[in-house]
Amino acid sequence: MKRATLLAVTLGLFSFTVAQKVATPIEIGVAVAQTSNVALLGQEQVIGARLAEKFFNNQGGINGTPIKLVFQDTGGDEAGAINAFQNLIRDGVVGIVGPTLSQHAFAADPIAERAKVPVLGPSNTAKGIPQIGDFIARVSAPVAVVAPNAVKQALKLDPDIKRVAVLYAQNDAFSVSETGTFQETAKAQKLDVVTVQKFQTTDTDFTTQVTAVLGAKVDLVIISGLAADGGNLVKQLRQLGYKGLIIGGNGLNTSNIFSVCGRDCDGILIAQAYSPQQSGAINQVFVKEYRAQYKKDPPQFAAQAYTGVQVFVEALRKIDRKKKLNTWDLDDLRAELNKAILVGSYRTPLGVISFDKEGELNQKEFYVAQIKMKDARNGSFVFLK
Ligand code: VAL
Structure with a gap:
């Protein structure tokens, strides 16, 4: 057996190690803000991730094996984000979509980096995020x-x-x-x-x-x-x-x-960094599903979280075609997944995307919208470009 995640188990005088296996369904972590003011953004990410889970499972998941999103609320501060990451890593997820804020990513991503768990930032746009480490990439185009x-x-x-x-x-x-x-x-x-x-x-x-x-x-x-x-x-x-x-x-x-x-x-x-009008087939499916449930167009944060899940799914499918996921040791799979993410190209609701070798996003299509309020509570984003 290859050396995998080694869980040191101590029983009295005896101590031995167990390799952590890959769970079925395949578990992908989602660590975003579900509470606090940051949840004003994080709520939309939960919706986007869930829609992706449903869509890709309807397609057969990872070549017949379903995926399961494991959610951990980061709350509104760094300690919450670190805690969410630690829980997901310990529970054996193959990778993590999260956190919501760059402020939290600078605190929590190093934990995933040390544990060699791939992270896709769904909304972290500050300069320097992919440079946190080899296992850190993002689907959110940077501020620049x-x-x-x-x-x-x-x-x-x-x-x-x-x-x-x-x-x-x-x-x-x-x-x-x-x-x-x-x-x-x-x-x-x-x-x-x-x-x-x-x-x-x-x-x-x-x-x-x-x-x-x-x-x-x-x-x-x-x-x-x-x-x-x-x-x-x-x-x-x-x-x-x-x-x-x-x-x-x-x-x-x-x-x-x-x-x-x-x-x-x-x-x-x-x-x-997203438009509901983006013409790709997967975006049109995403928009239709979102509108059916929420009676409005999907926002950027939902589309990016959807994309994060999609990238994990497509990279996992590639690996699984060569060697079934349930035959991998978890550590090895996480490392292989990180490599597969970076070499792929993906047709997503954000358009066609790929990554550079540091994990920075290559994305081509950007837009500007202007808020139009109908009354004190209802309004919409009108796309100008
Ligand atoms: N993009 C911001 C960040 O990186 C927020 C708005 C999610 O923190």
């Missing part, structure tokens, strides 16, 4: 390729924009990374970044920042934060009288902000 699209779109809508205010959550790794990209893009587009304001993702009162923005007389506000804080910031900007365009970053990319900023969400521009 996503965020600039929103600034370019804002300039198309209003070529006279000159003065820009930038705000970001300084306690969140993704927000810090994204604001860097936004500020570089603004300068490259010859815009003047006249004020940079910081806040915390836990803040609810933004009077200080909004007062500074209003005083700076800007034509564009760019926000990098998460859903609850970002939504509140937009609301307070509007209530205190800001009339210009607002760009929201990836952390505001959910209809769950509608209940936070209500009518004041209207007009926010947000870059998208």
